[in-house]
Amino acid sequence: MQYKLITSKVLDKKAIQKSIKKQIKGFTSEDYETLKPLIYEQDIPTIQNHIQQGSLTYKMLVQWYLYRINKFEFEPNTSLHTIIAINPNAVADAEARDLSRSSDDHGIFGMPILLKDNINAQGMPTTAGAIALKDNYAEDAFIVKQMKNKGAIILGKVNLSEWAYFFCSGCPVGYSAIGGQTLNPYGRTIYETGGSSAGSGTSMAANYAAAAIGTETSGSILSPSSQNSVVGLKPTIGLLSRSGIVPISSTLDTPGPMTRNVIDNAIVLSAMVGKDAQDSYTSLSFNEKDYTQNLEELDLVGLRLGANKSFMNNVPLYADIMVALQKMGAEVFGYEPTKVDLDGFLSILNIDMRNDLPEYLTNHAGPKVQVRSVKDVMIFNQKDMDTRAPYDQELFAGIIADETTDDELKEIISNGQAAARAFFDVPMEKFELDAITSINNYDASRAAIAYYPALTIPMGYQEDGEPMNLTIIAPSLSEEKLLKIGYVIEQATKLRVPPELGK
Known part of the structure; x- marks a missing residue:
């Protein structure tokens, strides 16, 4: 690297x-x-x-x-x-x-x-x-x-x-x-x-x-x-x-x-x-509660989890943990994920940051901060690119150039949310699942626009030692359920191993 x-x-x-x-x-x-x-x-x-x-x-x-x-x-x-x-x-x-x-x-x-x-x-x-x-x-x-x-x-x-x-x-x-x-x-x-x-x-x-x-x-x-x-x-x-x-x-x-x-x-x-x-x-x-309450109450037996068949066939660590959980009593249902096109996703980020960054800089930044917009930051950086932006600032330039209208943005968000929720909801409803399982951040953009929470926990290490995680996703405000599922899997598998640093 x-x-x-x-x-x-x-x-x-x-x-x-x-x-x-x-x-x-x-x-x-x-x-x-x-x-x-x-x-x-x-x-x-x-x-x-x-x-x-x-x-x-x-x-x-x-x-x-x-x-x-x-x-x-x-x-x-x-x-x-x-x-x-x-x-x-x-x-x-x-x-x-x-x-x-x-x-x-x-x-x-x-x-x-x-x-x-x-x-x-x-x-x-x-x-x-x-x-x-x-x-x-x-x-x-x-x-x-x-x-x-x-x-x-x-x-x-x-x-x-x-x-x-x-x-x-x-x-x-x-x-x-x-x-x-x-x-x-x-x-x-x-x-x-x-x-x-x-x-x-x-x-x-x-x-x-x-x-x-x-x-x-x-x-x-x-x-x-x-x-x-x-x-x-x-x-x-x-x-x-x-x-x-x-x-x-x-x-x-x-x-x-x-x-x-x-x-x-x-x-x-x-x-x-x-x-x-x-x-x-x-x-x-908002959903105020103590998420530690009854964290241990869930049992692996009967837990219904969705497993992406493509991951099962191509990612050994994922397949291994799914098999292990099944042997411990969980019910694992393989499914073929539907293709989801999140057309315009980048424009959500572009238009929001163009509007949201000035709001932060005006209302939440300290008095010594001089920049007030994305464009101000770019101009500031251009005075010393080697120090301030050695990898350039291409995405900031894209923010300024994006011409998406407010109505188009609303449509992008609405369409994206519907498509992303269907991506998770179809297998969840078909198999009456407690949660969908994924890997690392592989389904992050879909969970993001669906407003679905995601919990990721250690799943093991690849042959070269690189860590990999199991990610668990469920519908909005399912944090309590996700933490209970994550806890029972964590306690049953105990797959985290700390790095050699300072052992």
Whole structure:
């Protein structure tokens, strides 16, 4: 795999490391090794149990993750170019949590969370990977406020594909001018990270935090979760607020949790939900509940899953897990998928971003941000293309050139939604399925425009070691069912293996 650039030309890694070292002063390598069995690859309920028993504190937890980031991210032979900002008050926040904890705390209380750097977080810039936004210090996004209100600790920001991979054409996923090239811990420069939530996926695989938040328009949570062998949920559009998040498309955008296991995913999802007056979609799809409740109640016996016959015939890992689940009692129904043409899909992204980005820049960006439109960003970048846009900005040019009218856009969305829903609904109704199964982000665009949630969980590793995930899709607002299905499959198969990094 050939990259033009690996290391960012503009990111001050020394300043990030200085902030970390200040916060881990007195935390030793012995402390790191002693606490490792309590934290490394452990789920959130287990970590919370250690804290309740007194063998761990929130301060120790935060310092352990910061120590680990410092241990790997600043060494040329191990850096994933994943961390691009650190909360300078993370340890102080943890100390406050240690003083205020109670038996009624939400599961996310005291947990260090990393954010994809298109999500606003007070005290750190929100860049979307773009130099034009390097001084974008803004107020917390709605979902960040929701997590903080329940006691979460925002540990820092992670790299991403610049402008959520809707900027350059044919450029490598996980690259941004701010953060450089994100690398996959299962094979640095060997396997792609997936995008655009590249850093959210790599940071979870590398055990840099308890959980991470990504965003998806069409595959941007599912792809990096799959490439890094972690669990990612793309929720129903509108279940989670998008205000305070750098947009591509108000029609299709959504944030979502990325974690190492399903129960953590349910905890983080539960912490983010809420009606937001600034995002009208949340009033349509809002479904507040604790997604961890009764997570274990589903049994594999009798579970009805749809299996794409083409995948069964051509992807050994997919065929293997389908056979294994069948042997454990699930009912697997093979089906021939119908062809779906999502004509005009690109125009949804083009027209939405042309309209939605100025709205974000006007209402949610910090006061130092000067650009106000896609065209402004392009003009800014043209002053130093080698640094600001080394892979060019072809997709931004396409946004400006798109002449789709409002009426044509409505028709594209309506036709696309009907076709995409039929793609899933026909086999679901024919075989009375609980869910459709897929691979990685293979059906991401159809799930996106259908407004169907998708959960992806580790499925194993190809012969060369590259991770691959099983993706489960069901109709709108089926998150509770998807998490239960994902949980029972995860517990029955236990296919995730952490990368060699730091074992």
